[in-house]
Amino acid sequence: MVGVLCEGQTEENMVNDFLGPELAAYGICLVPTILTTRVAAGGPAGKGGVSKWAKIEKDLHRLLASTHWAAVTTLLDYYGLPVDSPGMSDRPTGSAADKVTHVERCLAERVSHPRFLPHVVLHETETWVFAAAEQLGDWADDLSLARELKRQADQAGGAENVNDGPETAPSKRILKLYPRYVKTQDGPVAVMELGLTALRAACPHFDAWVVKLLGLAPQR
Template sequence: MTRDYRRLHILVEGQTEEIVVNNVLEPYLRGRGWTVSQSIVVTKRSASGSTHRGGVSHWAKVEREIRLLLRNTDLQVLTTLFDFYAFPDDAPGMASRPAADPYKRVEHVEKAIFAQIGDPRLVPHLILHELETWVFAAAEQLGWLFPDPGLAERLKADVLNAGGPELVNDHPSTAPSKRLASYCGTYSKTNDGPLAIADLGIDSLRAQCPHLDKWLTTLDDVKA
């Protein structure tokens, strides 16, 4: 008997997310019965037919890409990997975010995106607050990559003060990515971060990041 499989596509914001999908999430999800593909969002199409990918400033570009991908009827689930930090202000739900804790705010936007698209195969996911949140969860593993003995402790202190990696704030000067750039001038977004996350592992990452854990649980619950 042929084993049932589930086909999942992950639409990502940029190169770093693509690397994390390929090196961390895809092997994990494959082990959970998913056949995984991914693509970086197209932000510009020229008249010559060439495309530009990565980064997003307007919701219309994301919506267009989502709707194009959902034309594939073989796709069982389409999900997203975008930062909640600096997500386009014109996206569904952004203007009406409740004055509540960050988990309720990001879930409000995800639900609004789902309602806007209107396809049950879509599982919107925004990283709270950005992918570097997961690097903060892997503070010890990141510390192994650098000679600065205080780097890991600074990240751990920020996590402790915030109440968890996902709650390290999203102010333009103190968002996780900004803190990493300040703490370590040689930090590489596309190399060091993904390495640290991979070293930490999915199980430990899920234990520290409730919003990420809820997303993966949702995917686990999808039936073949």
């Protein structure tokens, strides 16, 4: 089993509805856990969204302390990642992929555990929805939506290059074009329809993560 520390409900749904079933075919069982963000006095812990690295690190160490995981990985968005996360303050110049790879390497060094496989999504899981533009257009019954999402992804040089500005992040762009978009439902549905093979081809950083996960598959 592989524990997946997820940023929120959307990421959990992506694991349960899309990644989990796809990788189960290879003998890999993904089990999502949403970040714990707060604990109210006498009440349950809050789930999803995080502002400080310490909260992420605490949940990671809690998961890694359980020896039944073959590995623990993350499904965290680069857009909005806490600014105090390892590697964020000294990101190199260059492409977004270079920057996020640097952050992942720093996360691995900070946690320093042999079963930890950090993954930070470029730039958020809605990036994957840009790759599934045609599928979202079919779901919304709006071919012009599909065409515009594909145009923007092509203009950026690929879905993973759609940038992370407050008004131009993937989710903000989709909501502007499709105000009825429901992150926790519509995104996972579109990506499921696209499928793992096509998403890996469209998103190289995502593909590199999948390669690492597939390396955990039992030998047959």
